[in-house]
Amino acid sequence: MSDTTATAATARKKRDFSIGRLLLEGRAFFALIAIIVVFSILSPNYLTIGNLLIMASHVAIYGILAIGMLLVILNGGIDLSVGSILALAGVSAGAMMQGIQIDAMGVILYPPVWAVVVLTCVLGAAVGAVNGVLVSIFKVPAFVATLGVMYVARGVALLMTNGLTYNNLSGRAELGNTGFDWLGFNRIGGVPISVIVLAVLAILGGLMLSRSSFGRWLYASGGNERAAELSGVPTRLVKITVYTLSGM
Structure with missing residues (x-):
């Protein structure tokens, strides 16, 4: 029972570490996604093919x-x-x-x-x-x-x-x-x-x-x-x- 609990705890720590590392290493990408979402909400013309090509x-x-x-x-x-x-x-x-x-x-x-x-x-x-x-x-x-x-x-x-x-x-x-x-x-x-x-x-x-x-x-x-x-x-x-x- 204790071995199973330890294994589950280790797997959970590895999963949490991987998610944290992903967020840390991909922070610039996630920030870009957030910016695109915000500007798309503010302007209906932002997320269009023409505007994306201009940018x-x-x-x-x-x-x-x-x-x-x-x-x-x-x-x-x-x-x-x-x-x-x-x-x-x-x-x-x-x-x-x-x-x-x-x-x-x-x-x-x-x-x-x-x-x-x-x-x-x-x-x-x-x-x-x-x-x-x-x-x-x-x-x-x-x-x-x-x-x-x-x-x-x-x-x-x-x-x-x-x-x-x-x-x-x-x-x-x-x-x-x-x-x-x-x-x-x-x-x-x-x-x-x-x-x-x-x-x-x-x-x-x-x-x-x-x-x-x-x-x-x-x-x-x-x-x-x-x-x-x-x-x-x-x-x-x-x-x-x-x-x-x-x-x-």
Whole structure:
């Protein structure tokens, strides 16, 4: 009888612990559900497809940044420079849309949007790689390294624009540099382009983490870097790669 009572008490404690842990670990999700319920009650237009798509397009950029940050955090690091890299990449894209002046040749080049996107991603990857090199090779703490890169990237962005913004990003058809309007405002099947990009990147990121050798390396080096290195995992390469992907 006493054994049965003890077993029941143990099972009850485990169940209570699991529920408490679930509430603790999922507090952000439950808070989101509560917010959705409250706003749905306050406004009949809140929980509609159109409004949800608009909100999704607003948060898509943060979701894309979060995918890169996820890789860094899984590796046991932190990246404080993502916002400033975003600013630097944005103003660089804006500057290229205004034309790249080559004084030696006396010409102004207007690259197409696809080239602007590729060059901007390369720029972000290069800045992210600097973070990775500082952290993995020079052993600078991630907080300090990314904080320094944050201020450098932000300063360069401000110097490029003199603190102003590029208002004309639509391009001109005769110059062949149109397309940002389509990327920013158009929809495919009613879904904003930015949301589709976020979904594609999230799926690719999930597949990389769950189905690739790099994903296993990332989890291993993030859990115990020394043990992963002794097991043959190229921890330095993994760390540089995740910071490069975060910047890109």
